[in-house]
Structures are given as C-alpha cells and as structure tokens.
Amino acid sequence: MAIRKTNPAFLNGVPELLLLELLSRRPMYGYELVQSIKLATGGTLEFGEGCIYPILHRLETQGVLAAAREVVGGRERVVYRVTPRGKKQLAESVSAWQRIVGAVNHALQGGERERPALAS
Amino acid sequence: MNAQRWLLELRTELVRRKLPPLYVERFVLELSDHLSNLLEDRMSTDAKDLHGVFQRLGSPGHVAASAAQEFRKARFSQRHPVLMFVVLPVLSLPVLWFASLTCIILLMGALGIESGKVDTGGAAWQFANACLPYTVLGLLILPAAASAAFFARLADRAQVSWKWLAAASVVIAVLGGLAAIDIMLPTMHEQGRLTLGLSFSRSPSASQVLQFVLPLAICGWAIWRQMRNGRQMMHA
Numbered sequence: 001m002a003i004r005k006t007n008p009a010f011l012n013g014v015p016e017l018l019l020l021e022l023l024s025r026r027p028m029y030g031y032e033l034v035q036s037i038k039l040a041t042g043g044t045l046e047f048g049e050g051c052i053y054p055i056l057h058r059l060e061t062q063g064v065l066a067a068a069r070e071v072v073g074g075r076e077r078v079v080y081r082v083t084p085r086g087k088k089q090l091a092e093s094v095s096a097w098q099r100i101v102g103a104v105n106h107a108l109q110g111g112e113r114e115r116p117a118l119a120s
Numbered sequence: 121m122n123a124q125r126w127l128l129e130l131r132t133e134l135v136r137r138k139l140p141p142l143y144v145e146r147f148v149l150e151l152s153d154h155l156s157n158l159l160e161d162r163m164s165t166d167a168k169d170l171h172g173v174f175q176r177l178g179s180p181g182h183v184a185a186s187a188a189q190e191f192r193k194a195r196f197s198q199r200h201p202v203l204m205f206v207v208l209p210v211l212s213l214p215v216l217w218f219a220s221l222t223c224i225i226l227l228m229g230a231l232g233i234e235s236g237k238v239d240t241g242g243a244a245w246q247f248a249n250a251c252l253p254y255t256v257l258g259l260l261i262l263p264a265a266a267s268a269a270f271f272a273r274l275a276d277r278a279q280v281s282w283k284w285l286a287a288a289s290v291v292i293a294v295l296g297g298l299a300a301i302d303i304m305l306p307t308m309h310e311q312g313r314l315t316l317g318l319s320f321s322r323s324p325s326a327s328q329v330l331q332f333v334l335p336l337a338i339c340g341w342a343i344w345r346q347m348r349n350g351r352q353m354m355h356a
Binding site: 078 | 143175183189
C-alpha cells in the first residue's frame with residue numbers, strides 16, 4: 001500500500017499491521033477493506049487504494065492471508081482472511097508496535113533527561 | 121479518463137513490468153471490481169467528480185510499480201531467478217546423481233554384493249545383474265525428471281515468468297541428455313566399477329533422447345498449464 005504524501009515515510013509496515021488487524025476481525029474483500037481502514041483510522045491515514053492489492057497478494061504468497069473467490073453482494077469477489085500464521089504474525093507485530101510507540105513517547109516526553117549520560 | 125481506459129493502462133503497465141500473465145489477470149480483475157464499487161458509490165452520492173475516483177486509486181503507472189515491487193518482495197525465487205532457475209538446476213542434477221548412486225551402492229552392500237566376496241552364481245548377484253540395465257536407465261532418467269518436476273512446481277508457486285522455467289528445463293535437458301553412467305558388478309576375479317560422466321554423441325541412443333526430451337516435456341506441460349490457467353482466469 002503506497003502511503004500518500006500526506007503520511008510520513010516512517011509508516012513503513014503500518015499498512016500490513018492494519019490489514020492484518022482488520023482482517024482478523026472478519027474476512028473482507030479489497031474495497032470493503034479500504035473502507036474499513038478509513039473508518040478505523042478516522043481518515044487520518046490515506047492510502048492509494050489501488051496499491052492495497054499488491055500488499056494483500058504478497059501477504060497471501062507469504063501464507064499470512066488466504067484468498068478465496070466468493071459471491072458477496074451478488075458479485076464474485078476475492079475475499080481475504082487471516083491464516084493461523086497470520087494471527088501469530090499479527091500478535092508479534094502488535095507487540096513490536098506497542099514497544100516502539102512506548103519508546104518514542106518516552107523519548108518525546110523527555111525520557112532521555114531522566115537517564116544518566118552514557119558518554120561525556 | 122474512463123474506467124476501461126484506466127484498466128487498459130494498468131494492464132499495459134503491469135505487462136511492461138514483466139509481471140506473470142496469471143498475476144496480471146488477477147490484479148486487473150480485482151481492480152476492475154474495486155473501480156466498479158467506487159463508481160457505484162459515486163453514483164449513489166451524486167458526486168460528479170470522476171477525477172477523484174481515479175485519484176483515490178492512484179495512477180496506473182504508480183499502482184503497477186507498487187504491484188511489481190511487492191510481487192518481487194515476496195519470494196527468494198522471484199528476487200533471484202537466475203540463481204534459482206539457471207544455477208540451481210546445474211547443481212541439482214549432480215547432487216541427485218550422487219545421492220542415487222550412493223543408494224545403489226548401499227543396496228548392493230545390503231544384498232551382499234561387495235568386492236572380494238562375491239558369489240556370481242548366487243541369486244542376489246543374478247538378480248542384481250538382471251536389473252542392472254533398468255537401474256542404469258532409472259539413474260539417468262529419474263533424477264532429471266524429478267529435477268524438472270521440482271522446478272516446474274517452484275515456478276508455479278512463485279508465479280515467475282514461463283521463460284525462467286523454460287531456461288531451467290533447457291539446462292536440465294542438456295545436462296541430463298549428456299549424462300552417462302556405467303555400472304559393472306564385482307565378480308570373483310574383478311572389482312566392481314561405477315562410472316558417472318558427461319558424453320556427447322552425434323548419434324544419440326534412445327535412452328539419451330529420452331533423457332533430453334523428458335525434462336523438456338515436463339516443463340513444457342507445466343508452462344502450458346500455467347498459460348491455460350491464465351486464459352481461464354481472463355475469461356472468468
């Protein structure tokens with residue numbers, strides 16, 4: 001998923017995390033997933049919608065997602081769901097994300113000043 | 121720009137980036153569905169801004185670039201096709217030949233056919249001697265066939281271009297076609313002999329033709345199947 005210029009470059013890996021999280025709640029097809037991302041992030045994160053599919057395909061190739069053709073709303077669509085391997089990866093990614101957010105927040109709130117200087 | 125033109129441009133961009141036909145068809149199919157949803161939403165909200173719909177999707181070039189980048193990220197064989205489909209087939213055959221020959225030597229040992237203590241009148245020796253031509257033929261053909269089947273499966277799973285599988289099949293066919301194995305069982309007076317090498321003949325034997333043709337046939341069938349699946353997906 002290409003992140004538009006409105007989103008900073010340090011969001012690498014975030015689209016994958018969001019996709020896995022949303023698909024772990026229920027299986028969805030591409031368009032549905034894009035709408036869910038908008039709803040879930042309150043429109044803060046904007047993605048080029050066409051670029052969501054390459055990421056879904058890669059995650060499928062890696063065995064993190066499974067795709068199947070199903071009839072949804074009277075039309076045949078490719079529906080994605082998280083595999084057991086994907087659930088494991090999601091748990092690891094969420095844990096890593098929380099550690100990073102915690103560490104960055106700590107630094108932004110002046111955490112460095114509380115620690116002794118490592119080098120003079 | 122209209123939807124058809126956007127999809128056509130996307131297809132052209134995907135093909136230009138040398139993505140496999142099967143993947144291109146699937147990608148265009150999903151994007152076509154996505155585009156239909158966007159246009160339906162636009163009609164239901166009375167929005168007139170068609171340009172905004174395409175802006176939300178991204179330009180065909182940008183979407184295709186993203187597809188190519190993600191596609192090649194996925195598998196080692198996609199990132200290093202020369203290594204996987206040219207170098208590895210060269211290495212795979214000698215490994216398979218040595219493994220097969222080791223199995224034969226161990227089997228002979230288990231049957232008691234070893235140099236220095238051979239009873240050529242024994243049932244085991246007679247049986248082994250009768251099976252020898254078929255064993256040699258199997259040793260020449262099976263590793264090449266197994267190797268071709270392995271690379272056909274690998275190419276299918278990685279969805280690499282058919283040209284890489286064709287390259288692998290040619291490498292296997294040439295190496296397999298040139299292979300020659302000679303086995304002579306030990307007797308009371310002579311030690312056994314086992315020779316493995318490559319030999320070229322202007323008038324190849326039926327076995328050598330088979331060694332050459334079989335890997336090509338296996339890979340050719342896999343390529344045909346890949347293309348047929350691509351066409352079926354396109355008509356779906």
